[in-house]
Amino acid sequence: MSHATRAPHCSIFLTLPLALAWAACVGPMTFAQDRGGAETRSTAQGASEVVAVPKLRENAAAMLLEFAERGTPEQRANALEALLPMPARLEQPLRSALRASSPGVRGIAAMVVGRGRLNRLVDAVRPLVNDESPQVRASAIYAMAKNNTRVDQTPLADMLAGDSVELRAHAAFILGDLGNASAAPMLMEASGAPAIKADPVRDRLMRLQIAEALCKIGRNEAIHEIRAALYPARPEDLEACALAVQILGQIKDEASKGQVRNLLRENYEAGQPMPIEIRLAAAMSLARMGEVEHTALATRFVASDVAAQRAQAALVLGESGDRQYLATLQTMMEDREPLVRIAAGAGILKITEGAGRGRQ
Secondary structure, X not given: OOOOOEOOOOOOOOOOHHHHHOOOOOOOOEOOOOOOHHHHOOOOOOOOOOOOHHHHHHHHXXXXXXXXXXXXXXXXXXXXHHOOOOHHHOHHHHHHHOOOOOHHHHHHHHHHHHHOOOHHHHHHHHHHHHOOOHHHHHHHHHHHHHOOOXXXXXXXXXXXXXOOHHHHHHHHHHHHHHOOXXXXXXXXXXXXXXXXXXXXXXXXXXHHHHHHHHHHOOOHHHHHHHHHOOOOOOHHHHHHHHXXXXXXXXXXXXXXXXHXXXXXXXXXXXXXXXXXXXXXXXXXXXXXXXXXXXXXXHHXXXXXXXXXXXXXXXXXXXXXXXXXXXXXXXXXXXXXXXXXXHHHHHHHHHHHXXXXXXXX
16 A cells, blocks of 8 residues: 555644644645655754743744734634633734634634633624635634524534535534534434535545544444544545544544554554654544653654644644653744744643643
């Protein structure tokens, strides 16, 4: 099996749940082989001495706030998500983002308001229930519902039954995260309904997200479809594998740990490891399930030639919750690529604000 194919249809922040949920994404990436050598050398050793933790935390927050206010749409969206561990700092950039011209920024901002249960911003979200973008409308419904504000959720059912796989996946994520068990029949119907003219890979990703939603509302039989995706047989199966790994970490499926660990192996198939992106996603997933020791894998890719891998590695180190990685993340905040700097800032906040899953 060749490991060259596209990565999941989500933002460069492969392992951030809100980026995963927001399905209007930035396009395909490429899975790269782990060949060792210079492209995967670690900068964990010899990283500059970490500055005092309060100063480092403030530097990371200041950088993220700058991107959240004045970055490109992709940078703004990811910076807003990265600031979730510091909700008190989010109000002003979120108010601005909720009025942004980019629907992606408006949608992520609304999702962050919901995820952070930022009640003070409900009035700023309310107009987006009538936004021209259906993804933004769905995100606004989510934000209001998560903040216990009365809102008509019936448009989500129409979105779930529509032709757009991205919109169906987004609506499914929202219904699952809201935890309304009454959504089970419509989710099951959507899972079985054909997606007209949809790319088969994107169709499968949508069905995995519907299965995740069903699991979240107690229909645990849907877990089998997600676990099955951990066994890719063809190159086109790798995207589904990457998404399944992330989902299983999110829902903390203990029974899948063994196969997720297998995805980390150097000799997964014919002496070849899985693509780097999947291995990093597996390390992140295991950390979310309490096995933080695998996050050390990420130190091999903090100096990768591929910016997306460096960003993903920074997020994995943050998920560990381990302060030994702060010096590495501090160095990565000076990366030439803005999205890597944002990921490093996100990792620092996760560790210093106690939002990571590992040791503090």
